[in-house]
Amino acid sequence: MQRLIVAAVVGATLLTSVPAHAGTAHRVDAAAGWLARQMAGGERLETEFGGVKYPDQGLTIDAIFAFAAAKDADDYADRAIAWLAKPEIADAYLGTDGESYAGAHAKLAVAARVKGQNPRAFAGRDLVAGLKALQAPSGRYTDRSQFGDFSNAFTQSYAVFALKDTKAASYLAGSQCPDGGFPVTFETSPCVSDVDATAIVVQALRTAGRPTGRAVTWLESKQQADGGFPSAQAGSNANSTGLAAQVLRGERAAKARDYLRSLQVGCDAPVADRGAVAFDAAGFDPATATRATAQAVLGLTHANVATLRGGGRDGAPALRC
Secondary structure (H helix, E strand, O other): OOOOOOOOOOHHHHHHHHOOOOOOHHHHHHHHHHHHHOOOOOOOOOOEEOEEEOOOOOHHHHHHHHHHEEEOOHHHHHHHHHHHHHHHHHHHHHHHOOOEOOHHHHHHHHHHOOOOOOOOOOOOEHHHHHHOEEEEEOOEEOOOOOOOOOOOHHHHHHHHHOOHHHHHHHHHHHOOOOOOOOOOOOOOOOOOOOOOHHHHHHHHHOOOOOOHHHHHHHHOOOOOOOEEOOOOOOEEHHHHHHHHHHOOOHHHHHHHHHHHHHHEEEOOOOOOOOOOEEOOOOOOHHHHHHHHHHHHHHOOOOOOOOOOOOOOOOOOOOOOO
């Protein structure tokens, strides 16, 4: 299950203090380094609810993707995938005792492939078989759970990334709204297009060789004057813009990346915060900056989840000031 969590930002004054030699690549390195330093035990990211921190497998996978895209913090990615491969960690994410979550199977299968591991033999499970068992005749993947079905456009898209499943791609293409965008949830009326969902679906459909022109046109129409993209809950933000920047081209992609760079914490901030990318211009918030930074790195590097592979430098580089 994919859950996008919002994060926060810094003002433009912070960016003016970043030296000229700190170009795009260096800022991506610094973002990956900051993200790596947030990992508990150097192996996992956590989410806090009610003052209690819980291991977050999905967010940890987002970090693995970001490290692969940046070609940095590869040792952190190694430890993260090893943590995810522990049966008790994987079981809690994928479901046990009759529970089985499609989005988790798909996303973890992609993460295993990114790190060069076999998704058919990961954490004592066959992630591919487990995912295929959750596919309906229509091509849609759904959860098997007493708590309800939380599958959505992200579930379906990650299944396409994991399996290159043409039937899944056909179902995904058929969910397109009349205006050209794609909804987060399927088979609802009216069909409401969503920036985040449209961006991830465009990437999945391209993987399957499907046309995406109308969807890209709709997505481009949502770009704001600052270059960012809004979510259903907020204005321009790093999460939505990071997703959109992965699939855009040309000037619009450049504007989106400029917006993401404008949100990076610079040298006037406390040392521990430097390099992070926050959710919007409201100010840095450590509780939400982890997901924003991970999404921003993918957008800044124009990462393609379908072809993303791990490897690169070890360590957690800091922003040079």
